[in-house]
Amino acid sequence: EAGPDFIYTDITNNGTVVDFINNDTAIENIPIGFDFPFYGNYYSELLISPNGWVGFGNDNYNYVNVPLPTDLAPTNAIMAFWDDLNPVNQANNSGSGNVYYLSTADSFTVSFENVAHYQVDDDDFGIYSFQIILYSNGKIEIAYNTIEGLDNSATVGIQNQDASQHLLINFNTPINNQTTF
Numbered sequence: 001e002a003g004p005d006f007i008y009t010d011i012t013n014n015g016t017v018v019d020f021i022n023n024d025t026a027i028e029n030i031p032i033g034f035d036f037p038f039y040g041n042y043y044s045e046l047l048i049s050p051n052g053w054v055g056f057g058n059d060n061y062n063y064v065n066v067p068l069p070t071d072l073a074p075t076n077a078i079m080a081f082w083d084d085l086n087p088v089n090q091a092n093n094s095g096s097g098n099v100y101y102l103s104t105a106d107s108f109t110v111s112f113e114n115v116a117h118y119q120v121d122d123d124d125f126g127i128y129s130f131q132i133i134l135y136s137n138g139k140i141e142i143a144y145n146t147i148e149g150l151d152n153s154a155t156v157g158i159q160n161q162d163a164s165q166h167l168l169i170n171f172n173t174p175i176n177n178q179t180t181f
Contacts, residue, residue: 006143007143008131008143008145009109009111009131009133010111011100011101011102011109011111012098012100012111012113014102015100015101015102015109015111016100016101016102017098017099017100018048018050018087018098018099018100018101019089019090020050020087020088020089020090020099021089021090021091022050022089022090022091022092023050023051023063023084023085023086023087023089023091023092023095023118024050024051024061024063025050025059025061026047026048026049026050026055026059027047027048028045028047028059029045029047030045030046030047030048030101031044031045031103032044032045032046032103032108032134033103033104033105033108034105034106034108034136035136036056036108036134036136036138037137037138038056038076038078038138038160039076039160039161039165041056043056046108047059048099048101048110049074049082050085050086050087050089050099050115051063051082051083051084051085052079052080052081052082052083052085052112052115052128052130052154053074053077053078053079053080053081053082053132054077054078054080054110054132054134055074055075055076055077055078056076056077056161057075057076057077057161058075058076060073060074060075060077062074063083063084063085063118064084065079065082065083065084065153065154065155065171065172066155066171067155067168067171068155068157068159068163068166068167068168068171069159069163069164069165069166069168070163071162071163073155073159073163074159075159075160075161075162075163076159076160076161077158077159078132078134078140078142078158079154079155079156079157079158080112080130080131080132080142080156081112081128081130081144081154081156081175082154082155082156083117083153083154083155084117084118085112085115085116085117085118085128086115086116086117086118086119087099087112087115087116094116094119095116096114096115096116096127097112097113097114097115097116097127097128097129098113098114098115099111099112099113099115100113105136106135106136106137107133107134107135107136108133108134109131109132109133109134110131110132110133111129111130111131112128112129112130112131113129114127114128114129114146115127115128115129116128117149125149126147126148126149127146127148127149128144128146128147128148129144129145129146129147130142130143130144130145130147131143131145140158142156142169144175147174147175153172154170154172154175155168155170155171155172156168156169156170156171156175157169157170157171
């Protein structure tokens, strides 16, 4: 019996490349294109963190992922693969892969494409491609295209602005290629 259809939309040709200052600082005030409902509030813009998450509040520079709920994690945030990632950025020429975003009338997609795990030694190697898709009706999709190398150290989930409400999907267990939550 076949599973659900796997949908992963390549936005590298028509999306906007995120130009990160460094590999731990988010780019803020990105217009979504519609009011996105999240934990009882509506947001017209978001921030994109190079460390695998998007949010509707303040940046969180913590790159060491922890289980939810906690205010040590990004709050008011959607974590698709929160870990110490190192996309191309202005401060570190060892980064690889890019992050893109694309807004349409009813969806907003953020794609992390071939983004490297920050490499301290040879055991830290990993290259990841995944997406966060927000829909104007409040639906959230997280899709994983390729997860290669180190694949068991990410937090996947959402939590509200004071970490009193959350959904933990994954903490430090392997994520399979071509999985959608």
